[in-house]
Amino acid sequence: MTGSPDELAALLDGTGYLPDDGVATAAFLALRLGRPLFCEGEPGTGKTSLATALARALDLPLVRLQCHEGIDAAQALYEWDFPRQLLHLRALEAGANGGLDPAEAERSLYTERFLLARPLLRALRERCVLLVDEVDRADDEFEAFLLQVLDENAVTIPELGEVRAADPPLVVLTSNRTREVHDALKRRCLYHWLEHPGLAREVAILRRRLPGVGERLAGQVATAVQRLRQQDLLKPPGVAESLDWARALMALGRDELDAETAGRTLGAVLKYSEDTDRVRTQLDALLA
Structure with a gap:
């Protein structure tokens, strides 16, 4: 347990993640109060990276549950390995010579040996950082199921009994x-909205994550990306795109960003043809 937000910020900084005061305080309170931390914001603002950095800073395993449309409890919690169960049953039948006890055979099928633990069950069994990524992509039914698991820190497997977290995960x-998450889930969490970093912090992130990048190139990339975010783009670039752009320029042996090179490498920072077409006509202003 860290003693203060500043101490946690220093630990996160040591992993390469540069938190602002708001992020460090929210993460510290989630740890201290034992509450899930709900991080919302535009893509590329470092929400997923925060969970990864917390796991590294606290020396805990990271368990990731990637949400998507149609995800259900079985995909998140556990499933039985039916192919292996079937092979096991056939082996029992082959060796029983007609004397197979049905009740004993059924009991042998539902043991840990055949249990496939999915992220939520794994997170209840060991102290970890549980990342529930892009929960807004899941549907209402899964959200209600997740709410129950987070409330109780326990699940019941009918064939095996209750599994309760001895040391609940940091969630x-x-x-x-992409849609509003229900208030019932948000109420059980500490909430933090993540903004894109300011210019100085983005330069610091580039210099930290890419030790070989020069100060001039890092400043030019960060400035250009900051200006791109102010435009009406289909997908404004996040920090990940800033890093990709700087890596691309370094791979080309560039130590500064000019209009010609920017035009050739826009695919590293913009992901829609409509955005690249629009920006190509404004490269001089972008780099001025």
């Missing part, structure tokens, strides 16, 4: 706000 939920 980080992320949302890109």
